Amino acid sequence: MSAPLLELKNVTKRYSASGSADGVSVLAGITLELARGETLAIVGPSGSGKSTLLQIIGTLDRATGGEVLLDGKNLAALDDQQLAEVRNRQIGFVFQSHYLLPQCTVIENVLVPTLARAKSEIRNPKSEIPAARAERLLQRVGLSERLHHRPGQLSGGERQRVAVVRALINQPQLLLADEPTGALDHASATALGQLLVELNREEGVTLIVVTHAMDLAKRMGRVLELGDGKLR
Ligand SMILES: Nc1ncnc2c1ncn2[C@@H]1O[C@H](COP(=O)(O)OP(=O)(O)OP(=O)(O)O)[C@@H](O)[C@H]1O
Numbered sequence: 001m002s003a004p005l006l007e008l009k010n011v012t013k014r015y016s017a018s019g020s021a022d023g024v025s026v027l028a029g030i031t032l033e034l035a036r037g038e039t040l041a042i043v044g045p046s047g048s049g050k051s052t053l054l055q056i057i058g059t060l061d062r063a064t065g066g067e068v069l070l071d072g073k074n075l076a077a078l079d080d081q082q083l084a085e086v087r088n089r090q091i092g093f094v095f096q097s098h099y100l101l102p103q104c105t106v107i108e109n110v111l112v113p114t115l116a117r118a119k120s121e122i123r124n125p126k127s128e129i130p131a132a133r134a135e136r137l138l139q140r141v142g143l144s145e146r147l148h149h150r151p152g153q154l155s156g157g158e159r160q161r162v163a164v165v166r167a168l169i170n171q172p173q174l175l176l177a178d179e180p181t182g183a184l185d186h187a188s189a190t191a192l193g194q195l196l197v198e199l200n201r202e203e204g205v206t207l208i209v210v211t212h213a214m215d216l217a218k219r220m221g222r223v224l225e226l227g228d229g230k231l232r
């Protein structure tokens, strides 16, 4: 059996008000193993720490205690530069709001995360050429007629599909989605949930979705609930 892609060992998170020793405990010992290719939904009440947990997994924030191992690497041992590299190359993010650049076209937005990659790496014959991958994935999500549109010319569901393609452009191992359907109407939300599951299979990307929508959660292979700082 291969090692898990993601391993959390007794992860804790406290937010302290301006350096005071006490503060608010948000995560009180999270232990989790996620295999490569797995899909997981994290549900739980508002304020239970779902986004906090996703940000720690996604290297946007650091745990106060415990260990986070991504692909065998202990994130606590990496400096900020190394974390930024992990974030850019191994992790894709989708949020409730798409955060597309309004002045850039769809294809330009999708290619933004590739700009930080070294030319040598992009020219590696084993990796798909970014522009070709962008076009293929945009076609895959039904946006081949929208490549040169700007975000303002798209529907909410279309914008969110662009955000998903942008998250996948660097072939991440792990896709993290924080309420990805939260701002969509029911039909668009259902379609996006379906698309995420299909892309998990087709692209082999491991998927964690935080959501309040039980119909989306139930599409994932596992559903865990965060409450009282614990994941069950
Ligand atoms: N930077 C911060 N400083 C202090 N407290 C914070 C900070 N970020 C989050 N919190 C607190 O941590 C708790 C968990 O917040 P978090 O955003 O992770 O919840 P959530 O489960 O994602 O909620 P929602 O479903 O509403 O998005 C909240 O009580 C919040 O106020």
Ligand SMILES: [Mg+2]
Residues within 6 Å of the ligand: 050, 051, 052, 178
């Ligand atoms: Mg949240």
